[in-house]
Amino acid sequence: xxxxxxxxxxxxxxxxxxxxxxxxxxxxxxxxxxxxxxxxxxxxxxxxxxxxxxxxxxxxxxxxxxxxxxxxxxxxxxxxxxxxxxxxxxxxxxxxxxxxxxxxxxxxxxxxxxxxxxxxxxxxxxxxxxxxxxxxxxxxxxxxxxxxxxxxxxxxxxxxxxxxxxxxxxxxxxxxxxxxxxxxxxxxxxxxxxxxxxxxxxxxxxxxxxxxxxxxxxxxxxxxxxxxxxxxxxxxxxxxxxxxxxxxxxxxxxxxxxxxxxxxxxxxxxxxxxxxxxxxxxxxxxxxxxxxxxxxxxxxxxxxxxxxxxxxxxxxxxxxxxxxxxxxxxxxxxxxxxxxxxxxxxxxxxxxxxxxxxxxxxxxxxxxxxxxxxxxxxxxxxxxxxxxxxxxxxxxxxxxxxxxxxxxxxxxxxxxxxxxxxxxxxxxxxxxxxxxxxxxxxxxxxxx
Amino acid sequence: xxxxxxxxxxxxxxxxxxxxxxxxxxxxxxxxxxxxxxxxxxxxxxxxxxxxxxxxxxxxxxxxxxxxxxxxxxxxxxxxxxxxxxxxxxxxxxxxxxxxxxxxxxxxxxxxxxxxxxxxxxxxxxxxxxxxxxxxxxxxxxxxxxxxxxxxxxxxxxxxxxxxxxxxxxxxxxxxxxxxxxxxxxxxxxxxxxxxxxxxxxxxxxxxxxxxxxxxxxxxxxxxxxxxxxxxxxxxxxxxxxxxxxxxxxxxxxxxxxxxxxxxxxxxxxxxxxxxxxxxxxxxxxxxxxxxxxxxxxxxxxxxxxxxxxxxxxxxxxxxxxxxxxxxxxxxxxxxxxxxxxxxxxxxxxxxxxxxxxxxxxxxxxxxxxxxxxxxxxxxxxxxxxxxxxxxxxxxxxxxxxxxxxxxxxxxxxxxxxxxxxxxxxxxxxxxxxxxxxxxxxxxxxxxxxxxxxxxxxxxxxxxxxxxxxxxxxxxxxxxxxxxxxxxxxxxxxxxxxxxxxxxxxxxxxxxxxxxxxxxxxxxxxxxxxxxxxxxxxxxxxxxxxx
Numbered sequence: 001x002x003x004x005x006x007x008x009x010x011x012x013x014x015x016x017x018x019x020x021x022x023x024x025x026x027x028x029x030x031x032x033x034x035x036x037x038x039x040x041x042x043x044x045x046x047x048x049x050x051x052x053x054x055x056x057x058x059x060x061x062x063x064x065x066x067x068x069x070x071x072x073x074x075x076x077x078x079x080x081x082x083x084x085x086x087x088x089x090x091x092x093x094x095x096x097x098x099x100x101x102x103x104x105x106x107x108x109x110x111x112x113x114x115x116x117x118x119x120x121x122x123x124x125x126x127x128x129x130x131x132x133x134x135x136x137x138x139x140x141x142x143x144x145x146x147x148x149x150x151x152x153x154x155x156x157x158x159x160x161x162x163x164x165x166x167x168x169x170x171x172x173x174x175x176x177x178x179x180x181x182x183x184x185x186x187x188x189x190x191x192x193x194x195x196x197x198x199x200x201x202x203x204x205x206x207x208x209x210x211x212x213x214x215x216x217x218x219x220x221x222x223x224x225x226x227x228x229x230x231x232x233x234x235x236x237x238x239x240x241x242x243x244x245x246x247x248x249x250x251x252x253x254x255x256x257x258x259x260x261x262x263x264x265x266x267x268x269x270x271x272x273x274x275x276x277x278x279x280x281x282x283x284x285x286x287x288x289x290x291x292x293x294x295x296x297x298x299x300x301x302x303x304x305x306x307x308x309x310x311x312x313x314x315x316x317x318x319x320x321x322x323x324x325x326x327x328x329x330x331x332x333x334x335x336x337x338x339x340x341x342x343x344x345x346x347x348x349x350x351x352x353x354x355x356x357x358x359x360x361x362x363x364x365x366x367x368x369x370x371x372x373x374x375x376x377x378x379x380x381x382x383x384x385x386x387x388x389x390x391x392x393x394x395x396x397x398x399x400x401x402x403x404x405x406x407x408x409x410x411x412x413x414x415x416x417x418x419x420x421x422x423x424x425x426x427x428x429x430x431x432x433x434x435x436x437x438x439x440x441x442x443x444x445x446x447x448x
Numbered sequence: 449x450x451x452x453x454x455x456x457x458x459x460x461x462x463x464x465x466x467x468x469x470x471x472x473x474x475x476x477x478x479x480x481x482x483x484x485x486x487x488x489x490x491x492x493x494x495x496x497x498x499x500x501x502x503x504x505x506x507x508x509x510x511x512x513x514x515x516x517x518x519x520x521x522x523x524x525x526x527x528x529x530x531x532x533x534x535x536x537x538x539x540x541x542x543x544x545x546x547x548x549x550x551x552x553x554x555x556x557x558x559x560x561x562x563x564x565x566x567x568x569x570x571x572x573x574x575x576x577x578x579x580x581x582x583x584x585x586x587x588x589x590x591x592x593x594x595x596x597x598x599x600x601x602x603x604x605x606x607x608x609x610x611x612x613x614x615x616x617x618x619x620x621x622x623x624x625x626x627x628x629x630x631x632x633x634x635x636x637x638x639x640x641x642x643x644x645x646x647x648x649x650x651x652x653x654x655x656x657x658x659x660x661x662x663x664x665x666x667x668x669x670x671x672x673x674x675x676x677x678x679x680x681x682x683x684x685x686x687x688x689x690x691x692x693x694x695x696x697x698x699x700x701x702x703x704x705x706x707x708x709x710x711x712x713x714x715x716x717x718x719x720x721x722x723x724x725x726x727x728x729x730x731x732x733x734x735x736x737x738x739x740x741x742x743x744x745x746x747x748x749x750x751x752x753x754x755x756x757x758x759x760x761x762x763x764x765x766x767x768x769x770x771x772x773x774x775x776x777x778x779x780x781x782x783x784x785x786x787x788x789x790x791x792x793x794x795x796x797x798x799x800x801x802x803x804x805x806x807x808x809x810x811x812x813x814x815x816x817x818x819x820x821x822x823x824x825x826x827x828x829x830x831x832x833x834x835x836x837x838x839x840x841x842x843x844x845x846x847x848x849x850x851x852x853x854x855x856x857x858x859x860x861x862x863x864x865x866x867x868x869x870x871x872x873x874x875x876x877x878x879x880x881x882x883x884x885x886x887x888x889x890x891x892x893x894x895x896x897x898x899x900x901x902x903x904x905x906x907x908x909x910x911x912x913x914x915x916x917x918x919x920x921x922x923x924x925x926x927x928x929x930x931x932x933x934x935x936x937x938x939x940x941x942x943x944x945x946x947x948x949x950x951x952x953x954x955x956x957x958x959x960x961x962x963x964x965x966x967x968x969x970x971x972x973x974x975x976x977x978x979x980x981x982x983x984x985x986x987x988x989x990x991x992x993x994x995x
Binding site: 167169199201206212232234236242270313318321384 | 530625630840
């Protein structure tokens with residue numbers, strides 16, 4: 001244990017937690033990691049494992065994108081060629097499906113619902129998404145329990161929903177996200193001094209007057225209102241958590257730096273795929289720094305809603321329209337104009353993953369310490385099929401997941417991928433899903 | 449024309465009137481079983497304006513509204529707050545509270561001066577909170593509530609050495625409180641019918657106020673609640689008459705139609721400037737406002753027949769809109785200001801008449817690059833007629849669908865006709881496309897055109913056995929559809945309650961009186977407000993009470 005003038009670093013940190021508006025100086029040590037590089041040498045706290053989802057609409061179409069070989073030695077299909085530079089750092093799951101069991105296949109919704117919540121139902125029944133199950137494990141001590149963004153300007157197009165609550169509002173502006181995370185309330189974890197903000201202390205203290213209403217309100221309302229109040233008070237708890245994080249001296253994160261401030265958004269709603277991907281890159285820049293700076297451990301990025309209205313510049317037909325109306329090129333075996341969108345998305349995914357991989361944390365990269373779950377709404381969007389849903393996972397969750405594999409799961413439930421991801425991320429569960437989509441065992445071949 | 453500045457002072461005066469409702473009103477916990485609705489963004493804005501005046505700006509984003517069964521008001525009954533959402537409401541609240549206590553506003557909005565600006569002053573805090581919290585909570589404060597909020601203000605002032613910062617902290621607490629963000633309904637035993645439950649007076653006042661004014665109750669309405677006036681037919685009549693004739697009715701009518709017509713989706717409407725350079729952000733804002741002005745003018749100022757909204761040539765125009773509509777607009781403004789709403793009437797025989805031909809309808813329900821007759825037809829069925837168009841089935845083969853470069857199928861009608869040759873598609877498309885195709889002479893941005901790909905656009909069609917040609921013909925047929933009036937009536941009820949009215953004699957009577965009034969919309973609102981249905985205690989409330 002390093003000593004600072006006879007006082008342990010831990011004692012100093014503990015002092016700041018209990019203290020009021022005091023200023024404490026802490027030198028940044030040359031190496032703050034232990035010999036394994038997986039924990040802070042000083043506090044013993046493990047470097048956090050992070051989780052992200054990345055959604056693109058309208059899948060891969062009906063081309064031959066399922067690799068023939070399983071395991072590590074597979075040939076990347078054309079649609080995944082953009083990901084070649086990081087082939088060893090992702091897994092490609094194919095063949096799994098969402099079982100409808102006679103329920104309606106709500107187009108551009110049901111597939112994603114099955115993947116993210118393990119159930120098939122109405123929009124009203126969309127809740128408890130994968131990311132929120134994981135954030136309950138890894139997101140309770142960060143300033144933001146999770147951060148949601150969407151690149152097309154529609155704040156309703158994200159897929160993150162806490163239990164007993166509707167889908168969360170997604171941020172539509174990279175500048176607004178930057179201001180929210182790196183604005184005046186941001187505390188640099190590597191700053192030499194840490195001073196708890198008295199204004200934040202006051203806000204945190206005052207919130208107890210709000211949470212104190214819980215008991216009396218719960219006795220006054222019926223069952224439906226109780227559920228809504230539960231969701232409300234859970235959210236207030238998340239706000240308390242955010243303020244707690246701001247009052248706590250953060251563990252130093254050597255990879256943390258403040259990103260460049262994104263340019264001002266000219267408009268909210270975007271309809272050109274190039275514009276949306278440009279916004280995607282701006283979001284990526286802020287999100288990577290937010291993760292590296294310990295502001296959150298869970299992020300959700302969405303390009304568009306499933307029924308994507310994005311177009312190529314100068315064209316009137318949207319991607320969604322094209323999936324239904326463009327003929328399959330007999331020579332190529334797929335819809336050529338649709339493939340241009342898929343290519344744009346996969347190039348975006350490469351930039352996203354590469355940005356995470358460029359952040360070094362000890363002997364690993366941020367991507368290595370992360371698990372990104374990339375998913376879509378349809379296996380074959382032209383037919384609204386929810387079979388053969390392509391899923392891509394990036395990163396190894398700090399060595400807990402094998403990577404570089406093609407994992408064919410023909411006729412399996414997509415929820416098995418979700419259960420595997422949850423278990424790797426530390427969610428204490430042995431099963432997941434509802435009805436035919438319920439699974440009780442993970443895909444062991446990808447667990448390291 | 450009744451373009452009115454938002455009334456600043458109505459409930460602001462309340463703040464100065466020293467209203468701290470008597471705590472002697474019974475609030476027995478065992479008599480309270482709320483069924484809550486989440487406050488929506490327009491209500492939030494309105495309450496802040498009513499409470500603190502329009503110089504306090506509400507900056508930031510709200511949790512998205514959920515649209516269920518065609519109405520966000522129905523979605524509000526299920527909606528709660530996500531973690532990201534509550535963070536935004538905290539930001540909104542802090543932004544408002546900082547303004548209320550800043551040096552520019554504190555002299556007006558804080559009714560007393562602290563003994564020292566750098567320390568707590570519980571008496572002054574009590575004055576401010578005692579007047580503000582009942583307005584925000586829409587009821588008198590219960591035992592202990594006032595002191596809790598005063599303590600928050602005082603403790604914060606001690607820590608921050610700033611009385612006003614302490615007051616601001618307390619106000620933030622009120623603005624993120626469930627008592628403010630949810631509209632509760634509380635039931636109590638009905639003394640006239642001991643075996644029955646009824647809403648308490650403040651719940652009735654709140655229901656009336658949000659239904660008719662889209663805001664919280666004013667001083668007189670809270671007083672009526674306190675005095676039990678709303679439990680008597682005469683007293684209720686007095687309040688309803690006052691509210692329906694109030695200028696604030698316009699606020700409620702605008703909010704209702706913005707919900708019914710799906711105007712929150714304007715946030716995500718975008719047109720390709722390469723194809724539609726005249727569809728600017730200003731046009732987008734003006735298009736929405738144009739329709740709301742048309743509605744308010746027709747339904748309130750002119751006391752017109754609701755059905756005539758679909759055929760009326762009367763509207764309002766700005767120069768930005770005139771460019772897209774392709775009409776000449778004389779600049780009548782005195783000082784050359786370009787943003788000046790002017791009354792405008794389309795001439796007889798013009799394809800534009802009524803709401804369906806306005807940009808707010810035809811552009812809102814079109815994709816960015818081209819029109820969608822199916823989308824417009826579906827919107828008309830769902831938003832105007834309250835009909836449900838089934839979602840497209842899975843596993844559709846779209847091989848005949850539109851290929852805009854196909855030399856055979858040059859117009860949307862050609863392409864959709866080919867698509868309808870598929871039996872599995874025909875069922876839905878035959879109920880959406882004929883009415884959507886009647887609007888095809890309005891392009892995706894709403895501008896008028898006569899040809900697509902060089903071919904004349906055919907806008908003939910048929911609805912309910914009636915033939916029509918073009919949007920004006922469609923509008924006349926729509927005007928006489930019985931579903932038009934029953935739809936708006938049912939949706940108006942849902943706007944006030946979060947659910948559709950139950951079938952039965954009482955509802956039938958309300959629709960009949962609406963018809964007897966020649967479909968005067970304020971009369972519909974009056975009938976709903978006076979009915980027992982608005983205050984009906986739900987099964988859940990009764991069950992909760994029984995438990």
